[in-house]
Amino acid sequence: MAHMGGAEQRFIHEAFDTNWVVPLGPNVDGFERDLEDWLSPHAAQGDIYVVALSAGTAAIHLALVMLGIGPGDEVICQSFTFSASANPIRYLGATPVFVDSEEGSWDMDPSLLKTAIEDRIQKTGRKPKAIIPVYLYGNPARIDEIMQIAASYDIPVVEDSAEAMGSMYDGKYCGTFGKYGILSFNGNKMITTSGGGALICHSKAEADRVKFFATQAREPFPYYQHEHIGYNYRLSNISAGIGRGQMLILEEHIAHHQHIHYIYIEQLKDVPGITVHTPVVGKEIQPNYWLSTILVDPELYGHTYQELAALLAEHEIESRPLWKPMHLQPVFADAPAYVNGVSERMFAQGLCLPSGPMVTEEDVQRIVSIIKDFK
Numbered sequence: 283m284a285h286m287g288g289a290e291q292r293f294i295h296e297a298f299d300t301n302w303v304v305p306l307g308p309n310v311d312g313f314e315r316d317l318e319d320w321l322s323p324h325a326a327q328g329d330i331y332v333v334a335l336s337a338g339t340a341a342i343h344l345a346l347v348m349l350g351i352g353p354g355d356e357v358i359c360q361s362f363t364f365s366a367s368a369n370p371i372r373y374l375g376a377t378p379v380f381v382d383s384e385e386g387s388w389d390m391d392p393s394l395l396k397t398a399i400e401d402r403i404q405k406t407g408r409k410p411k412a413i414i415p416v417y418l419y420g421n422p423a424r425i426d427e428i429m430q431i432a433a434s435y436d437i438p439v440v441e442d443s444a445e446a447m448g449s450m451y452d453g454k455y456c457g458t459f460g461k462y463g464i465l466s467f468n469g470n471k472m473i474t475t476s477g478g479g480a481l482i483c484h485s486k487a488e489a490d491r492v493k494f495f496a497t498q499a500r501e502p503f504p505y506y507q508h509e510h511i512g513y514n515y516r517l518s519n520i521s522a523g524i525g526r527g528q529m530l531i532l533e534e535h536i537a538h539h540q541h542i543h544y545i546y547i548e549q550l551k552d553v554p555g556i557t558v559h560t561p562v563v564g565k566e567i568q569p570n571y572w573l574s575t576i577l578v579d580p581e582l583y584g585h586t587y588q589e590l591a592a593l594l595a596e597h598e599i600e601s602r603p604l605w606k607p608m609h610l611q612p613v614f615a616d617a618p619a620y621v622n623g624v625s626e627r628m629f630a631q632g633l634c635l636p637s638g639p640m641v642t643e644e645d646v647q648r649i650v651s652i653i654k655d656f657k
């Protein structure tokens with residue numbers, strides 16, 4: 283369930299009162315400015331221009347449109363993710379090439395990325411046209427290394443930061459390292475606009491071009507002239523009003539997720555067979571801990587993660603398995619994949635625990651007790 287701070291209604295009322303119940307409008311501009319002002323002081327590079335869109339998936343789609351990706355192209359994508367990271371590759375008729383994760387972050391393994399690029403060049407005679415690393419559960423990736431490898435082959439990076447709003451790597455926000463970064467404001471993400479997303483760009487010209495594609499690619503003519511395939515992907519002025527309200531409680535949300543995670547760590551550290559995942563990438567990081575995840579070792583714990591999930595469900599506590607890797611998904615069965623066993627191992631043992639803004643300290647204590655007392 284989403285948590286509202288109170289200011290959301292004010293921005294929505296304003297939209298009604300001023301007759302801006304439309305896509306675009308003052309809340310959309312305001313929300314974009316709020317996001318820019320929030321990201322800019324801790325951006326990994328230069329200028330920040332944000333375009334508010336109808337979904338995080340739309341943001342990935344338009345990033346790939348901006349990069350000119352089409353049929354016959356290959357795009358490297360992290361395998362350990364939600365399908366929304368990879369689907370837009372297929373929307374454009376291109377082929378996803380999946381790369382597995384590394385232990386420390388559960389995110390894209392840089393050395394496997396290099397292997398995949400080399401192998402694709404050898405097999406197809408062409409290099410992949412983009413790389414999509416994902417900050418799984420808000421875990422910062424080894425983004426320095428990924429950016430270095432990408433730069434050495436001159437391949438643009440689209441950071442899927444849908445789950446990592448507010449996560450920091452080396453003091454910089456995830457989503458500001460690559461050519462483009464994406465955010466999601468779906469119901470379950472760090473903040474919500476009921477549904478929405480954003481594309482982070484680094485020049486005004488690019489942001490304007492994204493807005494052009496997101497509003498049906500209408501050329502500047504007095505009549506409707508179209509020279510490109512367009513999309514209807516702008517965020518509505520009403521949703522953006524919710525977003526502006528949510529920006530006022532963003533830091534509070536992040537702090538809450540982090541706090542909940544630290545309690546899980548502290549309380550579960552001595553439970554044999556239960557490991558609360560905390561990313562390590564060799565640089566200073568500040569994950570947002572969007573979701574707290576555990577690995578359940580059935581040998582040591584005495585129960586599988588499925589058995590634990592069933593017990594939690596009996597207590598009306600919702601837990602979820604980790605994302606099933608894309609290279610195991612029937613819909614992507616024919617896509618090339620470079621795997622090392624990490625995502626499959628995590629998927630076989632992992633569980634997401636309740637972590638959202640509605641989860642209280644008492645809830646966490648109760649969840650921890652159930653996990654500890656499972657005989």
Ligand SMILES: *Cc1c(COP(=O)(O)O)cnc(C)c1O
Binds near residue numbers: 338340364366466478
């Ligand atoms: C939620 C999510 C998306 C998609 O965002 P939507 O706003 O739901 O379209 C993309 N990638 C990841 C990793 C996500 O978790």
